[in-house]
Amino acid sequence: MKIAIIGAGPIGCYAGYLLAKSGHNVSIYERKKEIGLPIQCTGLLTADFDQFGFDKSSFLVNTFSEIEVNSSNKKLVFSGKEYLVCRKKFDNYLANLALKAGAKIFFGSSFLRREKEDIVVAGGETGQEKIISPEIVIAADGPLSNVAKSYGFYLDKRKNYYGIQAVVRGNFNPQRYRTYFGKETCPDLFAWIVPESKDIARVGLATTKNPRFYFDKFMLGKNFSVMEMQAGTIPLYHPKQKMVRDNCYLLGDASGYVKATTLGGIIPGMKQAQVLVDCIDNGKDYEVELGTLRKRMNLHLRLRKVMNKFSDKDWDSVLKLLGQEKVRKVFEEHTRENPLPLVMKTLFREPRFLKFVKYLF
Ligand SMILES: Cc1cc2nc3c(=O)[nH]c(=O)nc-3n(C[C@H](O)[C@H](O)[C@H](O)COP(=O)(O)OP(=O)(O)OC[C@H]3O[C@@H](n4cnc5c(N)ncnc54)[C@H](O)[C@@H]3O)c2cc1C
DSSP: OEEEEEOOSHHHHHHHHHHHHTTOEEEEEESSSSTTOSOOOOOEEEGGGGGGOOOGGGTEEEEEEEEEEEOSSOEEEEEEEEEEEOHHHHHHHHHHHHHHTTOEEEETEEEEEEETTEEEEEETTTTEEEEEOOSEEEEOSOTTOHHHHHTTOOOSOOOEEEEEEEEEESOOOTTEEEEEOSTTTOTTSOEEEEESSSSEEEEEEEESSOHHHHHHHHHTTOOOEEEEEEEEEEEOOOTTOOOEETTEEEOGGGGTOSOTTTOOOHHHHHHHHHHHHHHHHHTOOHHHHTHHHHHHHHHHHHHHHHHHTOOHHHHHHHHHHHTSHHHHHHHHHSOTTSHHHHHHHHHHHOGGGGGGGGGGO
16 A cells, blocks of 8 residues: 655654555655754663564663662652663664665655645755645644644543653762653653763653743752753543544554653654554554554553542552562562552552542542
8 A cells, every 4th residue: 555654753663664655655744854852752662662572772872770769758669670762763764674675765855734635745856846646644643743733633632641851960870761750840740860870860850830940840959960851742642532533543652652651752653553454454444443542541540530539648558558578579570661560459458549440539
């Protein structure tokens, strides 16, 4: 099939690679002139990343063996393997996979609008508008997707987070990344310190309002020197978001497939790309086949709703319960990609967590 993918981010490139490998005629349109810049991401990935079978040598920055979780009065350290990647190198790795599999990437080419079955892109050498007639259009153009808007996907109001991050110099334990929870620190998510090495780290947070205010407050008193600032939009998953309209499919951040608990979107988007490619190859219904992933996204969203209501005292008591050996083990055995076993086993081993269910209502 003749397939146009809008956006050469990690998810668009990964989908392009899989589709080209399946023998489709794939063109990826990217408005920027190069892949992966500016960097607007921490690049933290759970051990589920191993499932994709990539050679990580060109883009891996660090591998963690510990995760530190902080509330206002408590600190907890879990064991667990997680990866840190360089987004510029990772996105280029995926773009090269797509190119080698036979996909074409058109740089400096922006999607402008839909015209019935066709799409109009502009840019390239001449900057002129060009009409393209693909059989399938894939919207992988990120959280503010023009393709989705043009096809009438975003009927309900969408909620976004705004992430802000600095690359800093300081002294760090490179084996461990740290997270900080609490209304005073970061009201509707958490702040992070993610070391690249013993003297460089990515420090940031994301909120729905006033990210700069909370970021500046978080940086106060820390002996860091800022090398670079980064910022970006992250969509909050919308449970009623339609994924297919006419010949257009939503994918990655454009579809809001981001874990609402942590705002990690790379692994969910890549899993979603695998589902989409299976649907295109085998004539399956994308909305139906996304069922399992959607259930996970819904549970992440419910957990986010509960967490948003936690007071700083609640966070202290959550960390106290999590710190017990029997509960900690659950978190060390499962990644957060699939929250169902995490939630069920945690509740089974420590029913006192049920007191937080009231926050669902
Ligand atoms: C501060 C911050 C930290 C984050 N940290 C993590 C993390 O640690 N782990 C994690 O898993 N996720 C993280 N995320 C989320 C992650 O960055 C996204 O989920 C991921 O980038 C989604 O990939 P994507 O390909 O769907 O979209 P994008 O990466 O946004 O790529 C979309 C592409 O489409 C292009 N485009 C846009 N409009 C057009 C157009 N009209 N025409 C042509 N091309 C267009 C853009 O230029 C871009 O290249 C973070 C996000 C932020 C902002």
